[in-house]
Amino acid sequence: MSLISDIAKNTARAAKVLAVQDEQTKNKVLADMAAAIRDAKDHIIEVNTAEVAAGRNAGLDDAMLDRLTLTPARIEDMAQGIETIISLDDPVGQERDITDRPNGLKIRKMRVPLGVVCMIYEARPNVTADAGALCFKSGNGVILRGGKEALNTSLAIAELLQDVLRKHALPEALISVIPDPDRALMQELMEQTDTIDVIIPRGGEGLIRYVTENSKVPVIQHFKGVCHLYVDKDADLTMAMSLLVNGKTQRTGVCNALEGLVVHQAIAGDFLPQVAAMCEEKGVKVHVNAAGAAYFTQADVIADDAFGEEYLGLEIAIRVVNDFNQALAHIDEFGSHHTEVICTQNDTTARLFQRAVDASAVMVNASSRFNDGSQLGLGAEIGIATTKLHAYGPMGLESLTTEKYLVLGSGQIRE
Numbered sequence: 001m002s003l004i005s006d007i008a009k010n011t012a013r014a015a016k017v018l019a020v021q022d023e024q025t026k027n028k029v030l031a032d033m034a035a036a037i038r039d040a041k042d043h044i045i046e047v048n049t050a051e052v053a054a055g056r057n058a059g060l061d062d063a064m065l066d067r068l069t070l071t072p073a074r075i076e077d078m079a080q081g082i083e084t085i086i087s088l089d090d091p092v093g094q095e096r097d098i099t100d101r102p103n104g105l106k107i108r109k110m111r112v113p114l115g116v117v118c119m120i121y122e123a124r125p126n127v128t129a130d131a132g133a134l135c136f137k138s139g140n141g142v143i144l145r146g147g148k149e150a151l152n153t154s155l156a157i158a159e160l161l162q163d164v165l166r167k168h169a170l171p172e173a174l175i176s177v178i179p180d181p182d183r184a185l186m187q188e189l190m191e192q193t194d195t196i197d198v199i200i201p202r203g204g205e206g207l208i209r210y211v212t213e214n215s216k217v218p219v220i221q222h223f224k225g226v227c228h229l230y231v232d233k234d235a236d237l238t239m240a241m242s243l244l245v246n247g248k249t250q251r252t253g254v255c256n257a258l259e260g261l262v263v264h265q266a267i268a269g270d271f272l273p274q275v276a277a278m279c280e281e282k283g284v285k286v287h288v289n290a291a292g293a294a295y296f297t298q299a300d301v302i303a304d305d306a307f308g309e310e311y312l313g314l315e316i317a318i319r320v321v322n323d324f325n326q327a328l329a330h331i332d333e334f335g336s337h338h339t340e341v342i343c344t345q346n347d348t349t350a351r352l353f354q355r356a357v358d359a360s361a362v363m364v365n366a367s368s369r370f371n372d373g374s375q376l377g378l379g380a381e382i383g384i385a386t387t388k389l390h391a392y393g394p395m396g397l398e399s400l401t402t403e404k405y406l407v408l409g410s411g412q413i414r415e
Contacts, residue, residue, distance in 0.1 A: 014171035015141035063253030063312035084379030113139030122147030122203035130380035138400035148181035190215035225255030232344035233266035291320035308334035360393030
């Protein structure tokens with residue numbers, strides 16, 4: 001057998017062992033994993049610092065370097081994310097009634113693990129801890145294939161988690177790492193239909209499209225995050241500016257950062273001069289349609305069909321629209337089903353926006369940066385699904401399970 005098939009089969013066997021562990025046992029293991037990450041903070045940062053330097057020398061862009069970098073605060077976030085997972089109810093084994101049939105059959109459903117989850121990701125070493133903990137609590141084995149730029153950091157984190165598994169007499173194959181970033185091995189990984197149940201890619205649009213187009217295993221997709229803030233005619237403009245600054249400038253290289261600003265024409269004259277001043281102060285490059293161009297002195301004027309870019313930097317596309325319906329149409333055409341925000345004091349408009357907009361999270365008067373597993377109370381996320389099968393939005397514990405039918409009879413036969 002090849003290296004890849006060996007790893008996949010070992011992880012599938014290990015998942016069977018995990019599936020019968022109770023919640024108390026899993027939580028003890030997770031607590032030790034969080035402690036191990038904290039205790040090894042200095043070692044993780046040492047390994048990561050070397051990889052960040054190598055990535056910078058190799059010409060990685062700022063967004064990629066940001067996702068690659070681990071700081072003490074980000075390592076603490078990893079540990080706290082695991083501890084939040086401990087506090088969440090274990091979905092595995094939960095049952096719900098469906099119906100009682102006229103013939104006396106009692107129909108229920110039980111939540112069960114998916115089996116083996118494969119993560120293919122680049123420049124995100126925190127995924128190693130997040131995915132490892134989420135899959136462990138939800139009863140799944142996980143195979144982690146990180147990119148070459150973060151391989152050593154991912155291996156260092158995975159070794160900590162595997163050491164904890166061994167101390168609890170659990171198979172270390174529950175959290176497996178592909179030790180070689182060779183793309184040929186990734187292709188082989190995507191062909192393991194007998195042992196891998198789902199693949200979740202995380203990274204740039206190019207990686208996700210490659211996995212989607214070449215995998216024989218089902219893929220949960222998240223192509224890109226083109227997120228908008230719509231400032232309605234009934235918006236509190238001070239609040240709108242706060243949401244804009246936070247969504248666009250707090251951390252630019254992440255998928256829930258704002259890439260588009262849509263402004264109702266009724267308040268454009270009051271709001272856009274403030275936006276222009278903020279963008280100049282913070283060095284944000286502006287692309288704007290003709291209707292808003294007069295408010296900016298150094299903007300790139302673009303056509304109404306030239307929106308929809310994911311900048312992942314200090315850059316934003318701004319469009320002035322005639323009314324609420326045109327705002328909806330713009331988001332429908334150029335959004336990526338990730339996160340959309342409305343700023344308004346009109347409750348009716350807010351409810352219409354949340355009903356009409358097709359995105360994994362639709363925010364009212366809250367920053368786009370909250371569409372994140374930890375911020376939504378999931379502890380961590382294994383990814384943000386922007387397609388709808390079988391999850392939509394940040395994927396936590398429940399999204400890593402499915403349901404099977406339980407049928408209780410008393411000797412019934414079908415006639």
